[in-house]
Amino acid sequence: MNQAPQSEDTREAIKRLIEDILLHRPPEKAEEFVSEVQRECGQRDIEFDAAAVIEYWWHLVRLGVVAIPGYAITFFQGRKFPTLVLTERGRALLEHGEKSPHDPPRYLNAVRQRVQDPDNIALGYLDEAVGAWAAGLYRASAVMLGCACERLVLILAEQIARAGIQPWSDKVQKTLGGAPVGASRLFDLIRECLIHLAGDKRLPRALADALDRKLTPIFEHARGLRNKSGHPTGTDVSADEAEAGLLLFPGFYGFVDGLCKHLLAMGDHG
Structure with a gap:
């Protein structure tokens, strides 16, 4: 029985x-x-x-x-x-514990717990990235993880556009309102803005100190894998490469969420 x-x-x-x-x-x-x-x-x-x-x-x-x-x-x-x-x-x-995708429900729940208002679109891409990784479909996993990262870049860009940080808010708003633009161009504007804020000591120290450690490398890793695998080049993505991106993503999302909360507060007090 x-x-x-x-x-x-x-x-x-x-x-x-x-x-x-x-x-x-x-x-x-x-x-x-x-x-x-x-x-x-x-x-x-x-x-x-x-x-x-x-x-x-x-x-x-x-x-x-x-x-x-x-x-x-x-x-x-x-x-x-x-x-x-x-x-x-x-x-x-x-x-790696909850940061590892080997237990998908725990991994996804841990990501949700890191952020104040989880984005269902980003998490949907992440869920598919984990599923593809578990099935040994490493190129598909890399493409979906790249989509999740680009979704977070878009969310961060929208916060900068609303925060009144000139000239970057206007530049980002114009970029968002025009023809579809690559995530790399948008990310470059975001990074310029955040470096400016860090230099002016308008970012909390924990966020400012982690810009080059948590933002750029993780985005570049995911974008590179997506470009490598999302175009019909036949280039393989290894298990280690796909796995590394999934291990890095929780920290990336948590960091982006911290930036978004700070930018939202800046906009409210601007």
């Missing part, structure tokens, strides 16, 4: 427990893994759900977080091999 569905909190607790076991005390035998999860659920007062364990386990296997050599090669040339291995890539993903 099938078990009744567990609450979302229980499933999340089981996911975190699985990751904790894999990172800190992985059993060498795959057949011991579920038993270990069940034992620690009892110790932590988490209701055990075998279906939730197996579902998340195979999700991690499909992503390459863990590898199962299989019993056919458990013994090879006199050597005994483990039947469960946490891969190098898997360890890196798990160590």
Whole structure:
């Protein structure tokens, strides 16, 4: 008989427990893994759900977080091999925690929690970028992530246009109101404006100090990947490149949101 569905909190607790076991005390035998999860659920007062364990386990296997050599090669040339291995890539993903896309619902929720008013269009692109990455469609992931970043650039540009920071507000407003323009041109205007504000000490220090660390490199990474993959050049995007963009995006969105809140306050007091 099938078990009744567990609450979302229980499933999340089981996911975190699985990751904790894999990172800190992985059993060498795959057949011991579920038993270990069940034992620690009892110790932590988490209701055990075998279906939730197996579902998340195979999700991690499909992503390459863990590898199962299989019993056919458990013994090879006199050597005994483990039947469960946490891969190098898997360890890196798990160590990134909620910033990693290996658990899509947690990743997307963590991004939403970073910002005051999440933009559904940007998050829709991001959701597709994560789905494509998980399916091994790295070019598609890069294109969708580039769209998400460009959406945030557009939001930031609209805030600058309303903030009354001359001459940049007028320049940005004119650019937004004209023929469709590339995100790079818009981004250049935004960066000029923000550097001016930082030089005049009209940006909080935390935002000013992070301009060249959190804004430009992440946008250029995403834009470069999108240009590389979004045109019919046949250029590949590697798993590492697609993954790097997704790991950087939460910080980029949080930083853009901080800038938008500050610009909104400037406009209100202008």
